[in-house]
Amino acid sequence: MGKVVTFGEIMLRLEPLGYYRFLQSDQYQALYGGGEANVAVSLANFGVDVDYVTKLPAHEIGQGAVNSLRRFGVGTEKIVRGGDRVGIYYLEKGAAQRASKVIYDRSNSAAALAKAEEFDWEAIFDGAEWFHFTGITPALGGELPLICEEACKIAKKKGLKVSCDLNYRKKLWSRDQAKETMTKLAGYIDVCIANEEDAKDVFGISAPATDIEGGKLNHEGYKAVAEQLAGTYGFDMVAITLRTSLSASDNIWAAMLYDGSRHYFSKSYPVHIVDRVGGGDSFGAGLIYSFLNGKETQDTLEFAVAASCLKHTVEGDFNMVSIEEVRKLAEGDGSGRVQR
Numbered sequence: 001m002g003k004v005v006t007f008g009e010i011m012l013r014l015e016p017l018g019y020y021r022f023l024q025s026d027q028y029q030a031l032y033g034g035g036e037a038n039v040a041v042s043l044a045n046f047g048v049d050v051d052y053v054t055k056l057p058a059h060e061i062g063q064g065a066v067n068s069l070r071r072f073g074v075g076t077e078k079i080v081r082g083g084d085r086v087g088i089y090y091l092e093k094g095a096a097q098r099a100s101k102v103i104y105d106r107s108n109s110a111a112a113l114a115k116a117e118e119f120d121w122e123a124i125f126d127g128a129e130w131f132h133f134t135g136i137t138p139a140l141g142g143e144l145p146l147i148c149e150e151a152c153k154i155a156k157k158k159g160l161k162v163s164c165d166l167n168y169r170k171k172l173w174s175r176d177q178a179k180e181t182m183t184k185l186a187g188y189i190d191v192c193i194a195n196e197e198d199a200k201d202v203f204g205i206s207a208p209a210t211d212i213e214g215g216k217l218n219h220e221g222y223k224a225v226a227e228q229l230a231g232t233y234g235f236d237m238v239a240i241t242l243r244t245s246l247s248a249s250d251n252i253w254a255a256m257l258y259d260g261s262r263h264y265f266s267k268s269y270p271v272h273i274v275d276r277v278g279g280g281d282s283f284g285a286g287l288i289y290s291f292l293n294g295k296e297t298q299d300t301l302e303f304a305v306a307a308s309c310l311k312h313t314v315e316g317d318f319n320m321v322s323i324e325e326v327r328k329l330a331e332g333d334g335s336g337r338v339q340r
Contacts, residue, residue: 001047001048001049001292001293002049002127002128002129002130002292003048003049003050003051003127003128003129003130004040004043004048004049004050004051004128004129004130004131004132004288004292005050005051005052005053005078005124005125005128005130005131005132005155005160006036006037006039006040006043006050006051006052006053006131006132006133007036007052007053007054007131007132007133007137007147007148007151008034008035008036008037008054008111008133008134008136008137009034009036009054009087009106009109009111009112009136009137009140010032010033010034010036010037010052010054010056010065010068010069010086010087010111011032011033011034011065011086011087011088011089011106011109012030012031012032012061012064012065012086012087012088012089013030013031013032013033013088013089013090013091013277013316013317014028014029014030014088014089014090014091015028015029015031015090015091015092015093016028016029016092016093017029018093019093019095020092021092022090022092022101022103028090031068031316031317032064032065032068032069032317033277033278033316033317033318034087034136034317035134035136035137035165035167035280035281036052036054036132036133036134036137036281037052037054037069037074037317038278038281038282038285038317038318038319039132039281039282039284039285039288040052040069040074041069041072041074041318041319042281042282042285042286042289042307042318042319043285043288043289044072044073044074045072045073045319045320045321045322046285046289046322046323047323048288048289048292049075050074050075051074051075051076051077051078051124051128052069052074052075052076052078052079053078053079053080053119053124054079054080054111054114055079055080055081055082055083055110055111055113055114055118056079056080056081056083056086056110056111057081057082057083057084057085057086057110058081058082061086062081062086062110065086066079068318072318078124080114080118080119082110082118083109083110083111083113083114084108084110085108085109085110086109086110087104087105087106087109087111087112088104088105088106089102089103089104089105089106090102090103090104090105091277093248093275094248094249095248095249096247096248096249097247097248098248099248100248100276102171104171104172106140109140111140111144112140112141112142112144113142114142114143114144114147115143116143116146116147116150119147119150119151121150121151121154121155122154122158124151125154125155125158125160128155128158128160129160129161129292130160130161130162130163130288130291130292131151131152131155131160131161131162131163132162132163132164132165132284132288133148133151133152133164134164134165134166134167135164135165135166135167135168135169135178135182135198135202136167136169136172138181138182138185139169139172139173139177139178139181140172141173145181145184145185148185149184149185149188152185152188152189153188155188156188161190161191161291162188162189162190162191163189163190163191163192163193163284163287163288164185164189164191164192164193165193165194165280165281165284166182166192166193166194166195166198166199166201166202167198167280168197168198168201168202170201175201175202175204178201178202179202179203179204182202182203183203183233186233186234186235187233187234189233189235190235190236190237191235191236191237191238191239191287191288191291192229192230192233192235192237192238192239193239193240193241193280193283193284193287194229194238194239194240194241195240195241195243195280196222196240196241196242196243199225199228199229199240203229203232203233205225205228205229205232206225207221207222207224207225208221208224219242219254219256219265222240222242222256223256223258223263225238225240226238226240226256226258226263227258230258230260236259236260237257237258237259237260238257238258239255239256239257239258239283239284239287239301239304240255240256240257241253241254241255241279241280241283241305241308242254242255242256243279248273249272249273250270250271250272250273251270251271251273251276251312252268252269252270252271253268253269253270253271253279253305253308253309253312254266254267254268254269254305255283255301255304255305255308256301257287257297257300257301259297262297264297264298264301265301266301266302266304266305267302267305269305269306269309269334271309271312271313273312273313274312274313274314274315275311275312275313275314275315275316276312277316277317278311278316278317278318278319279308279311279312280308281311281317281319282307282308282310282311282319282321283304283305283307283308284304285304285307285319286300286303286304286305286306286307286308286326287300287301287304289303290303290304299330302330303326303327303330305330306326306327306329306330307319307321307326309329310325310326310329
């Protein structure tokens with residue numbers, strides 16, 4: 001099983017304890033997380049050799065981010081050190097009909113100000129088979145769109161598979177900016193990962209008869225979305241997570257995978273949410289792990305969905321689950337009974 005490289009920004013996550021709101025909290029818990037870092041940790045927990053690439057300050061807060069990855073076995077040797085700031089995001093967890101809320105404080109972070117010449121992608125990709133990034137990274141601006149494009153070019157030249165989770169964030173860039181940049185990058189991407197809204201927000205492709213806010217997803221409509229994405233942008237695989245949001249506390253979780261000729265749908269899981277941040281990242285990691293291990297397409301999808309289902313029960317950005325736990329759920333053991 002080959003090495004995976006992921007590239008993005010890891011941030012300091014600050015959140016009120018429990019379900020306190022920002023304005024009533026006088027204590028904040030500090031964790032680390034970020035899309036591609038979350039994927040790297042999941043893969044390391046599955047026994048995959050994975051390197052995470054970013055830029056972080058050399059001070060203690062930056063070192064704390066590095067240490068948070070090292071403790072799970074993620075390779076950190078390719079991380080560039082420099083700059084002054086670690087990006088921050090504040091999370092207020094929602095409950096019942098009150099939505100979760102995220103506030104970003106990541107402008108002028110070390111990662112956002114990274115320069116193209118700081119990354120030797122030829123050396124970074126030495127011995128790797130897979131490269132993963134998300135749409136969040138180019139959305140940070142500066143030279144990051146160029147850096148992502150350069151990374152993708154060299155990854156393809158060296159024969160790596162490239163996956164990208166579109167991960168549209170309206171607080172970081174507009175739909176027009178996202179479409180312009182991601183269209184340039186799309187030609188390098190083999191596996192496109194999206195949620196039920198990303199295809200519309202980034203590429204203007206929407207599923208008919210779907211009311212996301214009302215909790216009504218037309219799963220059949222996403223077949224057409226996947227076909228349009230693959231046909232227009234040349235993706236070999238399109239994976240779409242399907243979240244039916246009953247409330248901030250309870251969702252129904254499923255996904256589909258299109259391989260260019262056939263659509264696969266997973267089982268659906270009713271999920272009572274502990275922490276939904278990183279759910280899509282754990283899905284992406286499950287896909288990458290399964291593809292690298294040569295799993296059949298339906299089994300690949302079921303493993304990825306089960307992994308992301310379990311992530312919703314784990315505090316923090318990182319998915320602290322084992323292959324065996326994911327396998328048991330994917331095979332139908334979702335009782336939650338005590339394991340003795």
